[in-house]
Amino acid sequence: MEVAEQEACQGYASQDILSSPLTIDPSLPLPHIKHHVVDLCKDMFKEWSNLDDSCFLVERISGGITNLLLKVSVKEENRVDVSIAIRLFGLNTDNIIDRQRELQAIKYISAAGFGAKWLGVFGNGMVQSFINAYTLTPSDMREPKQAAKIAKQLQRFHQLEIPGSKEPQLWNEIIKFFEQASVLGFDDIKKQKTYETISFAEVHDEIVELKELTERLNSPVVYAHNDLLSGNVMINNEQDKVYLIDYEYASYNYRGYDIGNHFAEYAGFDCDYTFYPNRNEQYHFFRHYLQPERPNEVCYHLPW
Structure with a gap:
């Protein structure tokens, strides 16, 4: 990261960010959510506080396991329409997502020009x-x-250089998920019986073995996205610009993991791993990663 870019990030991160104590239940139907969203907008943006509710158009953009994304368009008389995005955290997602870490990092990520501007x-x-x-x-x-x-x-x-621990978080996250998964219980008898067939002792041993194997690789530790599926990549063709969005799982991690996880997402939600990139497709990606401006100059020293 260039010095000027680092200073810009630090300056932006130190600025006051708008805040409101209001909450919105993401499980509500959209017509009911709209009323709460309008109240939130008026509370956060004082210049909108006296607008009629009819000036606000609320649309659902997407909704996943961990959040609900809404577009709010505000139309004021004799002014250009303004649009903002509101992301509602999913219920109980704090159990799997470190929201404090996410909010700490997004200040710097946004300031560096990735994704949307944090308001x-x-x-x-x-x-x-x-x-x-x-x-x-x-x-x-x-x-x-x-x-x-x-x-x-x-x-x-x-x-990116993000303040905080630079310890790779992969194994910490896996252990956290393992501990949560190993104490589950289901009211559904069929699901419970299936769950009881899992040997968590064997799973634990495999985690330990994999950790020992990966430590031999000495993969560089970088600030990683950790969830680079297709839905977290946005394209503006007119500006020829790519946005990497949603940093709920972002943390310092192994570079190889972040790239490998991205390749796994070629399979989509159907998990059709016949779409996993072949050697030539992987090399195409690596060339543009290693030398974005001169990808054809990248040479490989292959063992075969």
């Missing part, structure tokens, strides 16, 4: 600028042109 926080979510772009599908992500763009952006992302 504020509220009781169970955050407010950002709206990105005029579309999310990719797994098949989009596999296209050579798009893969090259993603590789270039990921290389930039891996150069």
Whole structure:
């Protein structure tokens, strides 16, 4: 990261961010959510506090396991329409996502020009600028042109310097998930019987073995996205710009893990691993990652 960029990040991160104590239940139907969203907007943005509710248009953009994303368009008389994005954290997601770590990091990530501009926080979510772009599908992500763009952006992302521990978080997260998974219980008898067939002792031993194996690789530790699936990549074709979004799982981690996890996402939610990138597709990605401006100059010293 260049010195000027670091200073810009530090300056932005020290600025006051808008905040509100209000919360919004993400499980409510959209018509009911809208009323709460309008109240939130008026509370956070004082210039909107006296607007009529009819000036606000609330639309659902996407919704996943961990959050619900809404677009809010505000129309004022004789003014250009303004749009913002409101992300509601999913219920009980604090059990699997370190929200404090996410909010700490997003200040710096946003200031470095990744994703949307961070505008504020509220009781169970955050407010950002709206990105005029579309999310990719797994098949989009596999296209050579798009893969090259993603590789270039990921290389930039891996150069971020975020305050805090630089210990790779992969194994800490796996152990946390393992501990939570090993004490579950289900009211559904069939599910409970299936759950009881899992040998968590064997799973634990495999985790330990894999950790020992990966430690031999000496993979560089970088600030990693850790969830680079197609839905977290947005493209604006008019500006020829790629956005890497959603940093809920971002942390310092092994570079090889972040790239390998991204390749696994070529399989999509159907987990069709016949789409996992072959050697040539991987090399195409690596060339644009290692030398974004001169990818054809990258040479490989292969053992075969």
